Every structure is written in structure tokens, then in C-alpha cells.
Amino acid sequence: MIDLKKLKEQLTPEDIIELVTFLGADRFIQRNNYIIFPTICHNIDSEEASLKLYYYENSQLFKCYTGCPEESFDIYALFEKRFKLLKKNYDYYKDIVLVIAKNKKVVEFNNQIFNDKYESDFSQYNSPNIVLNIPTISKRILKAFTFFPTAEWLNDGISEEAMKEYNILYSIDRNSIIIPHYNEKNELIGIRGRNLNDEDIAYGKYTPVQIEGKIYSHPLTYNLYGLNNVKENIERYRMAIIAEGELSP
Numbered sequence: 001m002i003d004l005k006k007l008k009e010q011l012t013p014e015d016i017i018e019l020v021t022f023l024g025a026d027r028f029i030q031r032n033n034y035i036i037f038p039t040i041c042h043n044i045d046s047e048e049a050s051l052k053l054y055y056y057e058n059s060q061l062f063k064c065y066t067g068c069p070e071e072s073f074d075i076y077a078l079f080e081k082r083f084k085l086l087k088k089n090y091d092y093y094k095d096i097v098l099v100i101a102k103n104k105k106v107v108e109f110n111n112q113i114f115n116d117k118y119e120s121d122f123s124q125y126n127s128p129n130i131v132l133n134i135p136t137i138s139k140r141i142l143k144a145f146t147f148f149p150t151a152e153w154l155n156d157g158i159s160e161e162a163m164k165e166y167n168i169l170y171s172i173d174r175n176s177i178i179i180p181h182y183n184e185k186n187e188l189i190g191i192r193g194r195n196l197n198d199e200d201i202a203y204g205k206y207t208p209v210q211i212e213g214k215i216y217s218h219p220l221t222y223n224l225y226g227l228n229n230v231k232e233n234i235e236r237y238r239m240a241i242i243a244e245g246e247l248s249p
């Protein structure tokens with residue numbers, strides 16, 4: 001059995017470039033630890049797509065900064081998106097990923113293959129079980145912020161105790177509520193801000209926090225916010241209520 005997660009981990013940035021080029025990207029910009037592609041995730045024609053699809057090497061995830069609703073997605077999901085756009089067979093793409101990952105080289109592809117009849121052998125493999133290793137951040141960075149329960153959240157019914165329990169902080173400089181995100185092991189993995197100034201809200205109510213030029217974002221889809229605090233209760237009561245948004249727990 002082949003584990004798609006392990007295969008994905010073996011994909012080098014060069015493999016990713018080959019794969020995304022194969023999927024239709026006509027250009028790319030390679031930077032130190034990320035690669036920028038045209039947004040072929042939601043544009044059929046790469047030439048018409050803007051360079052807003054970022055691939056981050058440490059998380060091995062793509063983020064589309066224009067049309068796609070997901071916070072981030074992996075190479076398999078990009079295949080799936082292309083398949084849906086081009087109305088092609090998904091298993092076919094998955095098998096191509098497998099071929100590339102196994103052989104570390106792209107076999108000869110051309111547009112003809114989209115029309116060939118193809119029988120998938122994907123069914124013999126495990127489906128992707130995504131467990132990400134999201135890099136951790138030193139908690140010292142939070143010392144830049146202070147504890148201050150804002151009227152906005154108190155009025156929303158978030159008590160001071162709850163804010164303390166979730167280490168909700170406040171940024172005096174930018175007048176925003178600071179929401180540290182921890183993983184299950186209580187390690188800091190991302191910092192988000194709830195903007196309070198109207199001019200900041202124009203860019204989004206909730207945004208990743210930027211400190212000295214570094215953006216402390218993380219793939220939200222792959223971490224359950226608050227699990228570090230409620231894990232024991234979930235084990236005790238064998239019940240979990242999952243809701244959307246940081247305000248929910």
C-alpha cells in the first residue's frame with residue numbers, strides 16, 4: 001500500500017513546479033521558501049490568471065489569494081480543482097501524482113492524455129489522511145501584546161475569564177484583539193487579529209497578525225482551535241461540539 005501523505009512529503013519544490021506546470025501553469029516565480037504560480041486553481045487559462053497562487057514549502061500547502069475560498073490546500077486538492085475546472089477524471093490525476101512521486105520525474109505528457117481512455121489503479125492506494133506538521137512559534141513573541149478585555153468582545157458575551165483561558169490579548173499599536181492559536185499540545189502555531197478600526201476591517205475583520213514584517217499565519221483548516229483547552233473534557237464526556245470561528249469555544 002502506498003501512503004499518499006508520505007508521497008506528498010517526498011515532493012520537492014522542483015517536483016511541485018513540474019506538477020503545477022503539468023496542470024497548466026505557464027509561469028512561476030521561485031523564492032526562498034515559497035513559489036508563486038498563476039491562479040490555475042480557479043482559472044482555466046493560465047495566461048489570464050494573476051500570480052496569486054502561493055506554494056509554501058514548509059507546510060507543503062498552496063494558498064490562493066484571489067478566487068478560492070479555502071484557507072489553504074495541498075497538491076492533491078489542486079489536482080482536484082483542475083480536474084473540476086477541466087471536467088476530467090480525478091483518479092487519473094492522482095495516479096499521475098503517484099507516478100511522479102515514485103519516479104521523481106515527469107513522464108511525457110501532452111494534451112492528448114486528457115482524451116485517452118484511462119483506467120485508474122488508484123483504488124489500491126490509501127486515500128490521503130492529512131496530518132500536517134505546522135511549524136511552532138516562540139511564545140515570547142506574545143510579549144509584544146497586553147491583556148485588555150475590549151468592550152467589543154465583552155458585549156459579545158465573551159467573559160474576562162474566557163479571554164484569560166484562551167490567552168486573548170490586545171495590541172495597543174493597531175487597536176486589535178490578538179488571538180493566539182495553539183495546537184493540541186499547547187504549542188503556539190499562529191496569531192490572528194480581530195481588527196477594530198474601520199480602515200483595517202476593510203481588509204478583513206479577522207486577519208493573520210504581522211510583526212516586524214513577518215506574517216504569523218497558519219493553515220486554519222488543519223488545526224482545531226481550542227482543542228488544547230478542552231481535550232480533557234472531550235475525553236471525559238466523550239462528546240465534542242464543533243463550531244466555526246474563534247468566538248465559539
Ligand SMILES: [Zn+2]
Nearest residue numbers: 041042064068
Ligand atoms: Zn484560486
